[in-house]
Structures are given as structure tokens and as C-alpha cells.
Amino acid sequence: MYPTIFAIIAFLAVLLGSEAIGAMVNNIPPVVLTALKTAGNVLPALGFAILLKTMWRADIAAFYFIGFIAAAYLGLGTVPVAIIGVSIAVIVCLNDYKHIQEIRELKSTGVKEKSETEDFFNE
Secondary structure: OHHHHHHHHHHHHHHHOHHHHHHHHHOOOHHHHHHHHHHHHHHHHHHHHHHHHHHOOOOOHHHHHHHHHHHHOOOOOHHHHHHHHHHHHHHHHHHHHHHHHHHHHHHHOOOOOOOHHHHHHHO
16 A cells, blocks of 8 residues: 555656646745754664664674764765775685684694683783
8 A cells, every 4th residue: 555655646746747746845834844854864863873773793893883984074985985894894704714714724733722811821
């Protein structure tokens, strides 16, 4: 039912033409336009909060904020920020893979893994 309503509105807009739609928009009260403008200004903060809610993990929080700062304050668009993000992700993944391979090689030679706390207290 919901898509049908939008289809009817779009059909009427095309049928009546731009003059009728322009007249309708000009008759919207200023209070409603102010409310819509305010809601539009809140949308970036809402998007930021939704992304934080769905993607929050402490180990990737720094990357999230770096991307937000690059987009918001450095004036970079979404494509350059995405390219930078993919580059950083590839570097991190390759480093993790290399670390896992080194641990496997050490285990195969019989070297036992030490925990950081054990290493700290033995020195």
C-alpha cells in the first residue's frame, strides 16, 4: 500500500505539471517549512548516531572518527574517504595475516607462545 501512495503522488505531480506543484509548495505555511529545515539540519547527526549504533566496536572506533573528520572538516567527499578507508583496511588485514602466519611458523618449530603479562613480569 505504501508504494502505491507514492506512485499516485508522483503520477499527479506529472499530470498537473510544475506550475501546480510550485503553487502548492508556495502555499505551505512558514512554520512547516521551518520545521522541515530544522529536521533536515538534524539528519547528519542522526546518520552519525545510527552508524555508531550499528557499527560500534572499540577496536575500529578510531578509524570511524578519522573518516568522519576527513569528510566533515577536511571537505573530502565520500569517494575519497571510502578509498582511504579501503586502503587502511587492506593494510590492517595484510598485517594481521602476516602476524597469523608468523605465529603458525613459530608454533610449527615448537616455540611456545608467551602472554604479554607473563613477559612483563619476567623481565
